[in-house]
Amino acid sequence: MKHIALIPAAGVGSRFGANCPKQYVELAGQTVLQHTIDLFNQNSRIHHIAIIVSPQDAFVDTLIRLPERAAVYRVGGETRAETVANGVNILLANQIVGEKDTILVHDAARCCLPQSALNRLLDTAGHHPYGGILAIPVADTLKRQQNQETKIAETVPRAGLWQAQTPQLFQAALLQKALQNIDFNEITDEASAVERLGIQPLLVEGDSRNIKLTRADDADYVAWLLERGNA
Numbered sequence: 001m002k003h004i005a006l007i008p009a010a011g012v013g014s015r016f017g018a019n020c021p022k023q024y025v026e027l028a029g030q031t032v033l034q035h036t037i038d039l040f041n042q043n044s045r046i047h048h049i050a051i052i053v054s055p056q057d058a059f060v061d062t063l064i065r066l067p068e069r070a071a072v073y074r075v076g077g078e079t080r081a082e083t084v085a086n087g088v089n090i091l092l093a094n095q096i097v098g099e100k101d102t103i104l105v106h107d108a109a110r111c112c113l114p115q116s117a118l119n120r121l122l123d124t125a126g127h128h129p130y131g132g133i134l135a136i137p138v139a140d141t142l143k144r145q146q147n148q149e150t151k152i153a154e155t156v157p158r159a160g161l162w163q164a165q166t167p168q169l170f171q172a173a174l175l176q177k178a179l180q181n182i183d184f185n186e187i188t189d190e191a192s193a194v195e196r197l198g199i200q201p202l203l204v205e206g207d208s209r210n211i212k213l214t215r216a217d218d219a220d221y222v223a224w225l226l227e228r229g230n231a
């Protein structure tokens with residue numbers, strides 16, 4: 001059984017607001033996507049790294065150094081879920097991944113994933129038939145807003161609530177089935193698609209450093225984390 005990393009990198013980065021998609025912004029000496037590719041390339045347990053970009057991507061060929069274990073697939077979709085579904089389909093159709101091999105879906109924008117968290121996910125969920133995801137227990141008090149207004153409707157009890165991170169790891173055939181015949185706009189992570197099959201993936205303790213570069217004001221912290229190195 002092999003572990004394959006699938007990196008959806010077909011987003012436009014509208015919340016980040018740079019003059020190119022945020023995965024191609026340079027932080028700590030190289031692009032965000034290059035940092036993400038390299039962190040999987042540093043882990044000998046990862047057999048292949050599949051980078052899924054949009055068919056119109058104008059950056060990947062010039063800005064990314066591909067390690068031997070990695071390949072680019074130009075099958076990105078309109079939504080993150082569609083990008084992942086297209087990626088899983090092409091990997092299975094071309095027998096780059098077998099049905100029982102695991103796929104670790106990881107946001108290109110989470111370029112600070114520590115190796116310790118990646119190994120914890122592989123150790124805990126790598127052989128589990130229902131897979132698992134990195135996540136961290138919610139630490140802040142949660143408020144629900146009143147309809148569209150910026151006033152508090154209620155405080156939501158946080159006990160038992162976790163924030164989902166990536167990687168999200170599943171056997172390839174299960175992930176393909178979960179992403180078939182669904183509304184991609186309703187799916188914000190792979191686990192929620194698998195949950196719809198009545199399956200309960202594992203929650204594996206993530207790491208607060210595994211943040212998703214989302215807005216411009218995340219950039220300084222992400223750059224600082226990258227400069228320190230990820231253990």
Ligand SMILES: Nc1ccn([C@@H]2O[C@H](COP(=O)(O)OP(=O)(O)OP(=O)(O)O)[C@@H](O)[C@H]2O)c(=O)n1
Nearest residue numbers: 008009010011012013014015078079080108109
């Ligand atoms: N159609 C899409 C949309 C997103 N992604 C990827 O999914 C990851 C997480 O998405 P997000 O952080 O939301 O990135 P963007 O969609 O680019 O950002 P925004 O929503 O601000 O436009 C990113 O690596 C992004 O490139 C993708 O592959 N295909």
Ligand SMILES: C[C@](O)(CO)[C@H](O)COP(=O)(O)O
Nearest residue numbers: 080107164165166188189212
């Ligand atoms: C998959 C994810 O990173 C888990 O937290 C998140 O749901 C992606 O959300 P986005 O809005 O597509 O960035």
